[in-house]
Amino acid sequence: MSLASIKDAPVRNDAGIELVLSILAQRFGERFSTAGAIREQHSHTTSWLPSQLPDGVVFAESTEEVSEAVRICNEHDVPVIAFGTGSSLEGHVNAPAGGISIDLSRMNEVIAVNAEDLDCIVQPGVTRKQLNDYLRDTGLFFPIDPGADASLGGMAATRASGTNAVRYGTMKDAVLGLTAVLADGRVIHTGGRARKSSAGYDLTRLLVGSEGTLGIITEVTLRLHGIPEAVSGGVCPFPDLESACNAVIATIQCGIPVARIEILDKVQVKACNAYSKLDLAETPTLFLEFHGTEAGVREQSELFGEIAQDCGGGEFVWATQAEDRTRLWTARHNAYWAALGLRPGCKGVSTDVCVPISRLADCIAETYRDIEGMGLVAPLVGHVGDGNFHVLVLVDMDKPEEIEATDRFIERLNWRAIEMGGTCSGEHGVGQGKMKYLPKEHGEAIEAMRSIKAALDPKGILNPGKILPAG
Known part of the structure; x- marks a missing residue:
């Protein structure tokens, strides 16, 4: 996908959106907004993909309210986009067909900490720093730490990672269970507090990393660890x-x-x-x-x-x-x-890949040759213990030749990682920005993913235009 446009955008349903705006305004009152500044905030993306605003924002305060808002939108075929803190990097919170953003930041309660079992239950708006502050006197901590102080619901939805992943794993390892609202408003509970289970499909792992396309996470049960001696x-x-x-x-x-x-x-x-x-x-x-x-x-x-x-x-x-x-x-x-200070006024375009550890040196060496050969200013950092690294390209958006070079660089980096047996994203996720790479990485499995999406979200209202490229 190039910077200039977002292809294969879902079709907008103006009549349904107008009706839903009226219903939600009556239902949620001051906790529903159509103000331009609020809508802009809820389309904010730190990628270079253009912002696509929702038509309204619901500030939900419970699972029941999320369920009600989703049910209303589903009845009228209106898209729903879950919003945590807006720190995602691949256009995850954009609204390509308009619709309703459900802001979960007010659902920020630590529901329970079970110190003896090394787990806790939190609402999705709790951030990682907030949780660790809460845990400070228990001798426990939550180790997953992406650079931003992201919400834990958003971290689960994007299968987030961070500097501690080489020792403690990623969100797929940390999440024991979930409460989620499905596309028709039904509420399901997956997993549990037991450390293992052989009962039924692993719906928890299905929802972790689904980026809000299969359900909206409203409660998370997390694995904790003891603070090291x-x-x-x-x-x-x-x-x-x-x-x-x-x-x-x-x-x-x-x-x-x-x-x-x-x-x-x-x-x-x-x-x-x-x-x-x-x-x-x-x-x-x-x-x-x-x-x-x-x-x-x-x-x-x-x-x-x-x-x-x-x-x-x-x-x-x-x-x-x-x-x-x-x-x-x-x-x-x-x-x-810090990197933005190297070229003030330029846009920072962040991308990441992950490769088998044995190919790490090769992948970074080839990437660095591209950076130097294309004349880019692009600092490189990485969680290299698990083969994951990031490049932040600093682009003067008034220079088409820099935009073209950056686009070409990112494509070469992603194809290279896949060809080395790696992935187009170790932790940023797919969103809109990396959809084009999925068929190469997953092959026929893409059709299985489409089938799952169609079964759980037959109208396609949950975060449309994300992850799965148009068929």
């Missing part, structure tokens, strides 16, 4: 990206249980130094963290230091104090904003 970490510079990637590959293949291992190229390090007031050498750098016992993290750190040295790395600089580690990881999470 000891945490250590630091940074290690390398002369080039290949050496850094080789150190990552060796670390994973040796079975070292690293909690976080992130790569920043020299351009991103320069940006972080300026934005977050760091003083790192401007060279490819790994950020690492180890969790466990005092003896365990010391041993893991020493083993990594030996691997890094064998791969040509420099000295592993420890961040021994908690505030020092926080400063480093805050800089990592602010990499997007």
Whole structure:
């Protein structure tokens, strides 16, 4: 899909939308809005895809209200788009055929924490930072941490990941069960608090990652973890990206249980130094963290230091104090904003891929050759412990040649990852921006996905124009 247009957009139902606007205004009163600024906010996308506004926004406060709003829309064939915090990157919250955005941010209650069972139940508007603040005195934490303070419902819907994924997994591993509203307004409960089950289809995994196209998540049961006894970490510079990637590959293949291992190229390090007031050498750098016992993290750190040295790395600089580690990881999470400072006034276009760990160095090397060959300013960062990396291309939108080069670069990157046995997205999801790559990645399985969509959403009202390309 190119930047200039969004192809195969669903057909707009003006008569149905007009009727639904009237019904919802009467039902929800001040918690329903058709104001232009509110609608614009609920189409906001950090991608370069054009914003497509919904016709109205419902601020729901319960599963029952979500169910009622969806039922009304379904009766009149009007699209429904779930909205959490709007931090998605591939046009997930756009409304290509208009319709109603259901804002779940007011459903932000931590319903229960079962410390003995290491799980909790939350409403979808709870954010990851809010949950960890709530858990602070329990000795538990929730480890999935995408850079944005995303809502947990949105994280489940997009199968989110983050810096801790190499140790703790992604949202598909963290979600034990869900409550979801289907296209006709029915409410279903999937999974549960048991750690395993052989009973029936795994509808939880079906809904996790479905991006609001199969149901709207209104409650999530999550797996928690104990706060580790000891945490250590630091940074290690390398002369080039290949050496850094080789150190990552060796670390994973040796079975070292690293909690976080992130790569920043020299351009991103320069940006972080300026934005977050760091003083790192401007060279490819790994950020690492180890969790466990005092003896365990010391041993893991020493083993990594030996691997890094064998791969040509420099000295592993420890961040021994908690505030020092926080400063480093805050800089990592602010990499997007730091990178924007490299070309003020330019648009940041973020994309990600994921490849088998053995192909990581090859994929990054070829990607970097494209960046340099096309003359792009495109910092590279990645959760490289699981083969996932991101590129943020800084584009002057007034220069058609830069737009064309960026479009071509992103296409080459996605096709390359798929050809290497990887995926077009390790964590951003598909939305509108990556639909074109799915047939190549999944083949005939696309038709099975279409069948599931048709069975659960026969009218196609749930987040239309996302994930599945037109047949």
